Amino acid sequence: EPEVTQTPSHQVTQMGQEVILRCVPISNHLYFYWYRQILGQKVEFLVSFYNNEISEKSEIFDDQFSVERPDGSNFTLKIRSTKLEDSAMYFCASSAGLGYGYTFGSGTRLTVV
Amino acid sequence: AQSVAQPEDQVNVAEGNPLTVKCTYSVSGNPYLFWYVQYPNRGLQFLLKYITGDNLVKGSYGFEAEFNKSQTSFHLKKPSALVSDSALYFCAVRDRSSASKIIFGSGTRLSIRP
Numbered sequence: 001e002p003e004v005t006q007t008p009s010h011q012v013t014q015m016g017q018e019v020i021l022r023c024v025p026i027s028n029h030l031y032f033y034w035y036r037q038i039l040g041q042k043v044e045f046l047v048s049f050y051n052n053e054i055s056e057k058s059e060i061f062d063d064q065f066s067v068e069r070p071d072g073s074n075f076t077l078k079i080r081s082t083k084l085e086d087s088a089m090y091f092c093a094s095s096a097g098l099g100y101g102y103t104f105g106s107g108t109r110l111t112v113v
Numbered sequence: 114a115q116s117v118a119q120p121e122d123q124v125n126v127a128e129g130n131p132l133t134v135k136c137t138y139s140v141s142g143n144p145y146l147f148w149y150v151q152y153p154n155r156g157l158q159f160l161l162k163y164i165t166g167d168n169l170v171k172g173s174y175g176f177e178a179e180f181n182k183s184q185t186s187f188h189l190k191k192p193s194a195l196v197s198d199s200a201l202y203f204c205a206v207r208d209r210s211s212a213s214k215i216i217f218g219s220g221t222r223l224s225i226r227p
Contacts, residue, residue, distance in 0.1 A: 033214065043157065043203060043217040056214055091156060098207075099164055101147050102215060106156040 002026040006092050006105035013082055013112055021077045021108045023092030031095040032075045033102060034067065036060070036088040043091070049075065082112045115140040117206045119218035126194045126225055134189040134221045136178075136204030146187040147205040147215065148178055157203065163187060164209075174198070194225045 005024040013019050025032050034046040047057045047067055054067065064080045075094075079086055089109050093102035117138045126132045138144055148160040161172025168180040178189045187204060204218040 035217075040151075040201065042219045045214045045216065048214050093157075098209070099145065101159045101162045103159065104149075104157040 002103070004092055004094055004103050004105035006090075006108050008108060009106065010109045011111070013110070015084055015112055016081050019079050019082055019110065021079075021090050021092075021110070023075045023077070023105055024073055025075055025092065025094030026096075026103055027073070029094035029096050029103075031055075031097070032067075032069070033093040033095070034077045035091045035093065035104075037091065037107075038088045046077070046090075079110075082110075084112050086110060087112045115144075115206055115208045115216050117204050117216055117218040119202075119204055119221045121221050122219075123222045123224065126223070128196055128225050128227050129193050132191050132194045132198070132223065132225075134202050134204075134223060136187045136189065136218060137185050138187060138204070138206040139185065140206055140208040142208045144187075145207045145209050145215075146178070146180060147207075148172065148176070148187075148189050149203045149205060149217075151201040151203065151220075153200075160189070160202075196225045196227055199223055199225045 007022045032049040035043050037043045045058050047061045048055045066078045068076050089107045091107045092105045095102045146163040149157040150160050151157050160176050161170050163170045163180045171177045176191050201220050201222050203220050205215045207215045
């Protein structure tokens with residue numbers, strides 16, 4: 001069964017540093033998403049991406065965040081200057097279309113120290 | 114704006130008994146509805162979805178959910194719980210009339226005792 005792959009599984013970074021979280025969505029999917037989950041709590045929407053541009057973003061997704069699909073296969077989330085409160089599990093997801101569910105990756109646990 | 118509510122933080126059930134995890138939703142149009150499960154230190158796994166058609170939807174691991182439009186609910190059910198069903202369950206909704214994102218509920222921790 002096709003999978004969404006996320007790397008790394010765990011990232012530790014110092015406050016103020018930049019991090020890039022990487023995702024390889026399912027190859028024939030068209031819609032891509034980032035969500036985050038703090039300490040096993042609610043899963044929060046960050047951003048959706050379609051046709052090489054952001055289609056929607058939440059208020060969490062401020063200027064320190066950016067997304068990119070650099071080469072047609074990878075989908076990345078960059079956090080420019082990490083803060084302690086950015087510590088969370090970050091999930092990438094992809095979807096074949098609007099009537100379909102999402103397939104989630106296994107997540108990247110980001111720890112900011 | 115769309116929203117979804119899971120009124121119970123935790124549900125405790127004895128193994129072999131039926132289980133229900135409650136979910137209600139609010140959307141401006143007709144909904145797409147989903148259930149996901151999360152095991153400890155794992156990602157989100159798709160269980161089932163309602164798009165259209167039969168109000169009773171069957172999914173993975175023997176779970177099912179019933180779409181009730183008048184009550185705006187989409188409760189998750191299983192006739193006979195297993196200890197291995199213990200996990201965190203998330204209900205999610207999307208308004209099908211727009212290209213909006215899926216919104217998740219706050220999650221319900223299901224604990225099945227032997």
